[in-house]
Amino acid sequence: MSCVVCPVIGRPGPAQPVVQGECCHSCFAHVLSDLIGLQRACAQLPEVVLAKRPGGRSPNKPGSRPPANLAAISMSGPASRSAQRLGEALPPLFLLRDWMLTWALQRKVDGLPQDYAVGANGKPYLRETQVDELVAFAVERLPWAAGTRNFPTFARELHQSYVAVRQLTAELTGAARPIGWCPALIGDGTRCMTELAASTWVDIIECPGCCTIYDRAKGDWDRLRMEQLVHGLAATWR
Numbered sequence: 001m002s003c004v005v006c007p008v009i010g011r012p013g014p015a016q017p018v019v020q021g022e023c024c025h026s027c028f029a030h031v032l033s034d035l036i037g038l039q040r041a042c043a044q045l046p047e048v049v050l051a052k053r054p055g056g057r058s059p060n061k062p063g064s065r066p067p068a069n070l071a072a073i074s075m076s077g078p079a080s081r082s083a084q085r086l087g088e089a090l091p092p093l094f095l096l097r098d099w100m101l102t103w104a105l106q107r108k109v110d111g112l113p114q115d116y117a118v119g120a121n122g123k124p125y126l127r128e129t130q131v132d133e134l135v136a137f138a139v140e141r142l143p144w145a146a147g148t149r150n151f152p153t154f155a156r157e158l159h160q161s162y163v164a165v166r167q168l169t170a171e172l173t174g175a176a177r178p179i180g181w182c183p184a185l186i187g188d189g190t191r192c193m194t195e196l197a198a199s200t201w202v203d204i205i206e207c208p209g210c211c212t213i214y215d216r217a218k219g220d221w222d223r224l225r226m227e228q229l230v231h232g233l234a235a236t237w238r
Contacts, residue, residue, distance in 0.1 A: 026192065038158065099158075
């Protein structure tokens with residue numbers, strides 16, 4: 001059986017054999033990496049809610065405030081599924097909450113979803129309410145979720161949200177950006193093919209799939225780029 005996520009994320013080459021649920025090793029590592037990346041990016045999001053003024057100067061008018069970064073506010077706030085009809089990424093908190101509720105309902109035990117708690121009024125609810133909590137919830141259940149039919153949709157929506165937040169925070173925080181796919185050979189002689197990211201603020205790229213280290217100081221970045229170009233792995237999924 002071939003991985004159902006490979007075509008969704010646009011990995012180069014044919015879809016890989018499944019390892020976890022209906023997902024290959026590289027795609028599973030990719031989704032896990034996006035979850036952790038989204039968690040880190042969201043922690044930096046408040047820094048870009050207020051935009052920088054040109055030259056870093058403070059407003060001259062007493063009581064005035066820097067202009068709000070409307071995109072950052074949008075990604076920090078509530079949303080609905082209607083946003084996707086306009087091709088927009090869903091805000092992380094809405095996205096994670098929506099999917100974790102879906103997963104909880106799918107994991108029913110004796111008529112009550114086992115991931116719910118029960119309130120004083122006897123009604124079930126999902127305990128997790130913040131991005132950190134929801135990411136931990138998702139990571140713990142990811143092996144189970146990889147076997148569900150809507151996992152490719154989750155992978156796509158998660159990546160869209162992560163890219164949107166990462167782009168907002170990159171200028172101020174030096175957040176890593178996608179640079180292509182890992183060409184390292186793994187145990188069975190195939191290439192890793194996990195998506196890599198790098199920041200100009202650091203000298204080390206570590207592949208989240210095979211853990212290969214690329215050290216800029218040792219010239220690894222140039223060799224990495226050359227291998228990506230030779231094997232057609234420089235294109236990235238945005």
